Amino acid sequence: MNANEVINMMDAKYALFGLFFAFNNRLQTVGDMFYEEITCKQFFLLACMNLYPDEAPTANELAKTMGTTRQNVKEILSSLEKKEMIYFGQNENDKRKRPVYLTEKTKQIAGKYIEKETEFMNRLYDGVSEEEAKIVYNLISKIEDNLKNIEEDFKK
Numbered sequence: 001m002n003a004n005e006v007i008n009m010m011d012a013k014y015a016l017f018g019l020f021f022a023f024n025n026r027l028q029t030v031g032d033m034f035y036e037e038i039t040c041k042q043f044f045l046l047a048c049m050n051l052y053p054d055e056a057p058t059a060n061e062l063a064k065t066m067g068t069t070r071q072n073v074k075e076i077l078s079s080l081e082k083k084e085m086i087y088f089g090q091n092e093n094d095k096r097k098r099p100v101y102l103t104e105k106t107k108q109i110a111g112k113y114i115e116k117e118t119e120f121m122n123r124l125y126d127g128v129s130e131e132e133a134k135i136v137y138n139l140i141s142k143i144e145d146n147l148k149n150i151e152e153d154f155k156k
Contacts, residue, residue, distance in 0.1 A: 003019070006018070006019075027040070028040045028041070031043065034113075034116070034120065035113065037083065037085075037109055038080070038083070038085070038109075041076055042076055042079065042080055042085075044066065045062060045066065045073065045076050045077070045080070046080070046085070046086075046102070046106065046110075048062055048065045048066055049062070049086075049100065049102060051065060055099070056089060056099035056100055056101050057099065057100055058091075058097050058098060058099055058100065059073045059074055059077060059098070059100065062077075062100065067144075077100060084103055084105050085102070085103055085105055085106040085109070086100050086101060086102060086103060086106065087100075087101050087103060088100060088101075089101055
């Protein structure tokens with residue numbers, strides 16, 4: 001069944017809800033085939049680390065950025081540490097906080113995939129304009145904000 005058949009069978013919002021799950025599964029499957037050294041989730045964590053250029057992030061900060069639990073991030077970090085792709089530092093002001101740093105090995109692996117990543121992104125967004133990408137990004141951001149509000153309500 002293709003996307004047009006699904007959208008004609010049900011309310012668009014329900015169809016979009018289901019599409020999020022199917023898309024996530026497919027993205028993870030393809031992503032896991034992409035890299036030899038790491039999984040798609042590990043790649044996402046490493047990419048999120050680049051959002052902290054001034055100070056190395058902690059597991060808690062990465063969990064918030066990734067939209068997942070601290071425990072999930074700790075599992076991913078543990079796996080990356082075993083692969084010698086990250087290491088934990090010490091925070092002088094708070095010994096409980098352990099900043100996460102990329103290793104030289106990770107930087108070398110990243111260089112290995114630059115061209116392949118560019119080709120993948122070009123293929124992924126083939127036929128999608130910059131304006132369309134911005135519209136979808138804004139839409140999903142609004143839905144994510146709503147989801148955060150729902151999550152807060154459940155925590156109360």
